[in-house]
Amino acid sequence: MHAVRHYKTIYDSYSLLLLATSCHILQIGAIGPDGQQFSCEVQPKEGITEGASNVNGYYINTNGQLKNTRRTVVPESVLPIGQALNQLLQFLRGYENPIMCAHNGRKFDDVVLKTALENTNLVAQFVNIVHGFLDTMHLFKDAFPDADCYKQQYLVEHILQKDYDAHCAVADVTALKELFEVAAEGSLANQLNQYCTMHMSFSTPKKNWGAIRPS
Helix, strand or coil, X not given: CCCHHHCEEEEEEEEEEECCCCEEEEEEEEECCCCCEEEEEECCCCCCCHHHHHHHCEEECCCCCEEEXXXXXXXXXXXXXXXXXXXXXXXXXXXXXXXXXXXCCCCCHHHHHHHHHHHCCCHHHHHHHCCEEEEHHHHHHHXXXXXXXXXXXXXXXXXXXXXXXXXXXXXXXXXXXXXXXXXXXXXXXXXXXXXXXCCCCCCCCCCCCCCCCCC
């Protein structure tokens, strides 16, 4: 299998609606190595709690439309989860051997994505497109060993010395891409394979999800 430098790293992020018994995606954002972006909002099947709305700004108006107190939500960009994921897959098809990259993804983002794919019967398409995952938490700990905190917002503020809207998926992945590019410089440039895995385990796996190894 090719070394990771021959893959295309896709940075992905999800704005999430946290409920007592479930977790629903409200927004999907992705950016490719060429800077091409994908973004859409997802119409939730559940109501949005006041606590969640205070964090991410999303709420449902009296007409049942998804809105945000911090930015304009274009009605045409609000999709059912199945349609949103299909559009994400179409975006990913534009890259050869894409690897999806998320901060602390193994414990959070990837788990939510896995559930959404299984619920929409899109697992087979997904595993035929995506070739791996990279959790930047582990990469950043090695790249920035003196950091006092490894939350993405903290790293962006102290490494990149800038602020961003952490609750906007596109802003989130853009910042992650910039952090990744800094972290992947120097001695770690030829060691990225060790951070990449095929760790997502589906109920009905369609391919061998093993660790990525250099050729």
